[in-house]
Amino acid sequence: MLSLVVWSITIVVSIKYIALVMRADNNGEGGILTLTALLRRIYRNPRHIYTATLLGILGAALFYGDSLITPAISVMSAVEGLAIIDPTAETLVVPLSLIILTILFALQHKGTHAVGKAFGPVMMLWFLTIAALGIPHIFTHPAVLQGLSPTWAIYFALDRPAVAFIALGAAVLTITGAEALYADMGHFGAPPIRKAWFFIVFPCLLLNYLGQCALILTNPAAIDSPFFHLVPTPLLIPVVILATAATVIASQAVISGAFSVSQQALNLGLLPHFAIRHTSREEGGQIYVPIINTTLAIGVAILILSFRSSAALANAYGLAVTGTLILTTVLFTMLAHRCWNWPAWVIAPITTLIGSLELLYFAANLTKIIHGGWLPIVIATIILIIMTTWMRGAYLANKRRASLETNLLTWLEKISDKGIPRVPGQAIYLHHNLETVPLALKENLRFNHVLHENIAIVTVETTNIPHVRHNDRVTVTDIGTEDDGIVTIRIRLGFNDSRDVPHNLAWSAGKDPHFTYDADEARYFLSVLHIHPDHNYNKLTRIRRGLFIFLNRNAGSRAEAFHLPPHRTAILGGSMYL
Numbered sequence: 001m002l003s004l005v006v007w008s009i010t011i012v013v014s015i016k017y018i019a020l021v022m023r024a025d026n027n028g029e030g031g032i033l034t035l036t037a038l039l040r041r042i043y044r045n046p047r048h049i050y051t052a053t054l055l056g057i058l059g060a061a062l063f064y065g066d067s068l069i070t071p072a073i074s075v076m077s078a079v080e081g082l083a084i085i086d087p088t089a090e091t092l093v094v095p096l097s098l099i100i101l102t103i104l105f106a107l108q109h110k111g112t113h114a115v116g117k118a119f120g121p122v123m124m125l126w127f128l129t130i131a132a133l134g135i136p137h138i139f140t141h142p143a144v145l146q147g148l149s150p151t152w153a154i155y156f157a158l159d160r161p162a163v164a165f166i167a168l169g170a171a172v173l174t175i176t177g178a179e180a181l182y183a184d185m186g187h188f189g190a191p192p193i194r195k196a197w198f199f200i201v202f203p204c205l206l207l208n209y210l211g212q213c214a215l216i217l218t219n220p221a222a223i224d225s226p227f228f229h230l231v232p233t234p235l236l237i238p239v240v241i242l243a244t245a246a247t248v249i250a251s252q253a254v255i256s257g258a259f260s261v262s263q264q265a266l267n268l269g270l271l272p273h274f275a276i277r278h279t280s281r282e283e284g285g286q287i288y289v290p291i292i293n294t295t296l297a298i299g300v301a302i303l304i305l306s307f308r309s310s311a312a313l314a315n316a317y318g319l320a321v322t323g324t325l326i327l328t329t330v331l332f333t334m335l336a337h338r339c340w341n342w343p344a345w346v347i348a349p350i351t352t353l354i355g356s357l358e359l360l361y362f363a364a365n366l367t368k369i370i371h372g373g374w375l376p377i378v379i380a381t382i383i384l385i386i387m388t389t390w391m392r393g394a395y396l397a398n399k400r401r402a403s404l405e406t407n408l409l410t411w412l413e414k415i416s417d418k419g420i421p422r423v424p425g426q427a428i429y430l431h432h433n434l435e436t437v438p439l440a441l442k443e444n445l446r447f448n449h450v451l452h453e454n455i456a457i458v459t460v461e462t463t464n465i466p467h468v469r470h471n472d473r474v475t476v477t478d479i480g481t482e483d484d485g486i487v488t489i490r491i492r493l494g495f496n497d498s499r500d501v502p503h504n505l506a507w508s509a510g511k512d513p514h515f516t517y518d519a520d521e522a523r524y525f526l527s528v529l530h531i532h533p534d535h536n537y538n539k540l541t542r543i544r545r546g547l548f549i550f551l552n553r554n555a556g557s558r559a560e561a562f563h564l565p566p567h568r569t570a571i572l573g574g575s576m577y578l
Contacts, residue, residue: 001167002147002213004156005174006206008357012175012325016354017182018197021332022190029466029496030185031257032059032324033264035331037465037495042339052334054388057270059327060261061383063179065320065376067258067296070176071251072303073317075100077310078247081240084228097304104248105297108255111279111286119249124200126246129239131204133230134211141214148206168364172318174209177250179324183257186466186496258296259289260496267462267495269394270387272555278498291556303375312372318365320376325358385544386551393548396539397578398432401529404576405436408457409479412486420451422485426522427452430501430562434459434477434488439527440572452523456515458489460499460562467494473504476512487515500563524569526558534577545578 026034036056043049075097082089082096138144146152157164181193212226222229231239265271277288307313333351336342365373431438438457445451475490491504501524505517531549540548559569 001156001171002144002209003150003152004164004167005171005209006148007150007153008171008175008361009202009205011354011357013178013181014197014202016329017178018194020350021182021328022185022193024332024335025185025190027466027494028186028189030190031183031261031264032056032063032179032328032331033261033268033495034466035328035335037264037268038335038339039331041465052331053268053270053391055327055331057265057387057391058380058384059324059331060265060270061380061387062320062323062327062376063183063261064258064383065379066176066179066317066324067254068299068303068379069313069317069320069376070254071101071104071296072097072300072307073310073313074247074250075244076304076313078240078243080225080310081228081236081243084225084231085236085240094304094308098301100244100248101251101300101304102297104251105255105293105300108293109277109279109288109290111288118245122242122245122249126242127200127204129242130208130227133227133239134208134214137211137214137218137230138207141217144210144213144217147210147213165360165364166367168361169318169368170314172321172361172365173314174205175325176317176321179321179328180253180257182328183260184253186260255293255296256286258292259287262289262292263287264495265387267493267497267499269462270391272390272551273558273561274556275560276498307372315368315372316375318368319362319373320380322358322362322365323376323380326355326362329355329358385547389544389547390551393540393544393552393578397529397531397548397552397576400576400578402433402436404529405433405439406442408435408437408488411437411442412479412484415445416484420445420449422453423450425452426454426456426518427525428501428505428522429455429457429525429527430558430564431457431459431527434490438525439529439574440525440570441527443572443574444525444570452485454485454515454518456487456489456505456517458491458501458505460491460493460501460504462493462495465494466496468492468497470504470507474508474511476508476515478512478514485514487512489515498563499561502563502565522568524559524562524564526564526569526571526573528558528571528573529576530573531576531578537578540578549578 022030024030024035024038026037033056036052036059039052040049043052076093079093079096079100080090082092156167181197185193208227208230211230215222215226215230219229228236228239262271262274263276266274266276274289274291277290279286279288303313303316307316329351333347333355336347367373369377427441427444429438429441434457441455441457473492475492477488477490479486479488489505489508491501493499493504502519502522505522506519508515508517531552533545533549535542537545559566559571
């Protein structure tokens, strides 16, 4: 079993993620949606783009399941150390875990810097501590060092295949943080992660696992909680406190990851609008997403109250993790073949070694479905349905909307001879297509019979890269005559950039002599179409149409999503049937 654990970590984490997958970065950003964005950028065939997007959606859906389970299982496993000190303290595990995580979620609006300053020192102390706990026991049974050889894992699998298969279902817990290494690449950079892994984390983990194995050989009864049995009795309370702090940091990393994935999914058009708040002026990646935070907090509390122990919740953990591992391998293989032109003789052995191991892990965890393994499947299915329905519904709604909108140049020619009065001021119309007339502009003219002196039709486009330089974001085009004061503005953003329209419009200075952005006086107009069901429209099933309409009606305010000032923003529009 020890050899199985050691070589699972070596193959999946050290070889796959650290050596291979982290080569695939999108301007420094990582994560499964980064792989999707890279593939969407290079593919030209719509079917290939859809396949890459669907795989990314499924991976993100599984990651959300992981984001629910990780805080619950991590904190509970640490607090359960109290039961080693006093068995009656077991009744405190659930309430203490709920209190700790409630405080953590309540602090999210303050940003990760609220706990971020302690990340480095606490985690360094944690890994040095677990290494120190394992070393003395290795000296009592130096034979455990044989577990570093892969031959024992192979022998175990050949001699007792059924037992080895079941053991894989438990060993998966040792590689649960692998995807987080890749997802956090944008925050820390690949070189620091590689150095931290090979020089600190990996050696300390190995020493602790070797120590646990030696302890069990000495005292088989310690198998119920080998880690805490490594700890000398006088140090139990400090180690429980340190373990709890480490799991809070791990939970924070997962929560922050969920916020980042949500922002990426929103900007890639996979989720409806929701509020995103930046919690740091220095770090653009530090964000807070209220609806995701609330959903995670409620979900984690339900899991803790339902499963009541880390051991019970462990049965639900494996499928979310192994599913994400497999999808990352598939997307990476597609990228290596299509983008990097790796030959088949290089890709085949890598995919066979890593993919077969991950498939075995996934298959082993399928045996846990009736004992809680159904949970990540249900969560992923719900997220998958929501994302695919929104993506499809938004595509169809935009097509229908285009049929209601007039060509912009044709419309300008039509109204140019009507002598429409112009009133002082600057009007900014947010619109999805610079070739058509915003419905809000048409409605404004129809009701008020005037136009502003300066009109800018603005569209926000999200690219398949994480960040676009400020000087490259804004393009201003004068589409009418030189003196009509009408321009179009295209704002290009990366999928990790803020969609703050006023902030980005400030970078339009000097782009066109006929447009000067007036940040203090500009008025903003949004076009909104209220969608109603059309039962004769057969391109969406009745259930998916109902879900899309529900999501659309309950989506966050576009004015808030674009950071528009409420007192200078008007929303105009009409109705559309879908």
